[in-house]
Amino acid sequence: MGRLRAVLSVTVMAACVPSLLFAQGSTAAPEINQADTAWMLTSTALVLLMTPALAFFYGGLVGSKNVLNTMMMSFIALAFIGVIWAVVGYSLAFSTGNDWIGDTSFLFLQGVGLEAKGAPVLIPHLLYMAYQATFAIITAALISGAIIGRMRFSAYVIFISLWAIVVYCPIAHWVWGGGWLAKMGALDFAGGTVVHVNAGIAAFVAAWVLGPRRGYPKVPTLPHNVPFTLLGAGLLWFGWFGFNSGSAVAANGIAALAFTTTMLAPAATLAVWTLLDAARTKKPTAVGAATAIVVGLVAVTPAAGFIGPMSALILGGIAAIPSYYGLQIRARTSLDDSLDVVAAHGVGGTVGALLTGVFAQKALNGVADGAWFGNPGQLGIQAVAVLAAIVYSGTLSFVLLKVIGLMIPLRADERDESTGLDETQHGEEAYGLLGGVTTMIGHGG
Numbered sequence: 001m002g003r004l005r006a007v008l009s010v011t012v013m014a015a016c017v018p019s020l021l022f023a024q025g026s027t028a029a030p031e032i033n034q035a036d037t038a039w040m041l042t043s044t045a046l047v048l049l050m051t052p053a054l055a056f057f058y059g060g061l062v063g064s065k066n067v068l069n070t071m072m073m074s075f076i077a078l079a080f081i082g083v084i085w086a087v088v089g090y091s092l093a094f095s096t097g098n099d100w101i102g103d104t105s106f107l108f109l110q111g112v113g114l115e116a117k118g119a120p121v122l123i124p125h126l127l128y129m130a131y132q133a134t135f136a137i138i139t140a141a142l143i144s145g146a147i148i149g150r151m152r153f154s155a156y157v158i159f160i161s162l163w164a165i166v167v168y169c170p171i172a173h174w175v176w177g178g179g180w181l182a183k184m185g186a187l188d189f190a191g192g193t194v195v196h197v198n199a200g201i202a203a204f205v206a207a208w209v210l211g212p213r214r215g216y217p218k219v220p221t222l223p224h225n226v227p228f229t230l231l232g233a234g235l236l237w238f239g240w241f242g243f244n245s246g247s248a249v250a251a252n253g254i255a256a257l258a259f260t261t262t263m264l265a266p267a268a269t270l271a272v273w274t275l276l277d278a279a280r281t282k283k284p285t286a287v288g289a290a291t292a293i294v295v296g297l298v299a300v301t302p303a304a305g306f307i308g309p310m311s312a313l314i315l316g317g318i319a320a321i322p323s324y325y326g327l328q329i330r331a332r333t334s335l336d337d338s339l340d341v342v343a344a345h346g347v348g349g350t351v352g353a354l355l356t357g358v359f360a361q362k363a364l365n366g367v368a369d370g371a372w373f374g375n376p377g378q379l380g381i382q383a384v385a386v387l388a389a390i391v392y393s394g395t396l397s398f399v400l401l402k403v404i405g406l407m408i409p410l411r412a413d414e415r416d417e418s419t420g421l422d423e424t425q426h427g428e429e430a431y432g433l434l435g436g437v438t439t440m441i442g443h444g445g
Helices: 002-024 034-061 064-094 125-146 153-174 180-184 190-211 226-246 251-283 286-300 309-331 340-360 377-407 414-419 422-425 433-443
Strands: 116-118 120-124
Touching: 002 120, 034 064, 034 120, 034 125, 034 286, 064 125, 064 153, 116 125, 116 340, 120 125, 120 286, 125 153, 125 190, 125 286, 125 340, 153 180, 153 190, 153 377, 180 377, 190 340, 190 377, 226 251, 226 286, 251 286, 251 309, 286 309, 286 340, 309 340, 340 377, 414 422
Parallel strands: none
Antiparallel strands: 116 120
C-alpha cells in the first residue's frame, strides 16, 4: 500500500510540473496571436503597395522623357533593398547589438522563423522582418525624387544599396532596435525620424552633390501626367494605414488610434494647403493637393499612435505651413530638389517629430506625455533625435556619393539628359510617338 501511494505521488507531481513551469513562464514560448498576425499580413501588403504608389506619384510629376526612369527608381528599391534587408539589414537594425548598431545574429535570417518574435510582439518573427523590410524599401525609394532626370541608374542603385546598410539600418536600430535614442525616450511611432527626416536629408545632399539639371531653373519642368500623381497620392494614403496602424504590431486600440489619426491629419493638411494656395494664387492646384496629402501623412507618422484625434487635426494643419512655404523658398534657390523631397519629407518629418513631443499623451499610449500635457522635456528629446538623424544621414550620404563618384560617374552626360533617361538608361519610351510630341511642345523635362 505504501509503495502504491508513492507511485501515485510521483505521477501527480510529474503531471503538475509542466503546469507549474507554464505558470512561472520559465519554458513556455509565447503563443502567436492569430488576429495580430492577420492584421500584420494585411499591413505588410499595404506598405509594400506604397512603393509602386510612390512610383506613380513621382512619375506623374516629371516630363514624359523621364517617366520610366523615375518610376524604375522606386521599383528597383523593391529588389535590391529587399534582398539586402533579408541578408544583412534586418540583423543590423533589429538584433541586440549595442547602442549604435545590431550584431550579426540574424544574418541571412538565421534564427528568424515562424515562432512568435516575443512579447509584446505576438506575430511570427519572419512576418515582423518582412513588415520592417517594406519600411527600408520605401525609405530608399523616397530619395529618388530629388535627383530625377540626371543621375545614372547604375550609380543610383549602388548608392541606395550602400545607404540602406550604413545609414538606414543604424538609425533604425537607434530608434526601434533598442539603441541609444530608444533608451533616451525618443518617440517615433512609424518613422518620422527613421524614414522621413532620414530620407529628406539624404535627398538634400544628393541633389546638392549632383547639381541642378541642365537649364535649371530657366527651362521649366512641367508634370506630364497629373492624374498619375493624384493616383499615387491616393494609393499612398491607402497604404499609409498599414504604415502607421501596422506599427502597433497588433490588432488593438493603439492600431485603431493610429488609423484614425492617419485619416484626420492629412485631411487637415489638405484643407490648410488649399486655403494657402487660394490666398496666394487664387487657383488651388491638383499637384498642390497631392503634395499636401503626402505632407500630412509624413507629419503624422511619428505621432500616429501617441496623439489623440483632435491633436492630429492640429498637427496636420500646422504641418502644412512650413512645407508649403518651404516649397516657395526652395524654388528661389539653386538647389534642384526635383520633386521637393526635402520640403515634403525632410521638413514634414521634422515638424511631425517635434510636434510628437508636444502632443503625445500618456493616457492614450502609456508611453510618455508631451509638452502640452506637462512634459516639456519630451520636446527636447525629439529635437535630439531629429538632429542626430540629420547629422548622421547627411554626413554619410555625402561620403557615399563622393566615394561612388570616384568609381563611376554619378551624372548622365549632357546628351543623355537632353534625350531623356528613359531611352538612354533603359532603352524604352513611355508613350512612343506621343512622348516625342510631348517633348517637342515643352513638357519633356
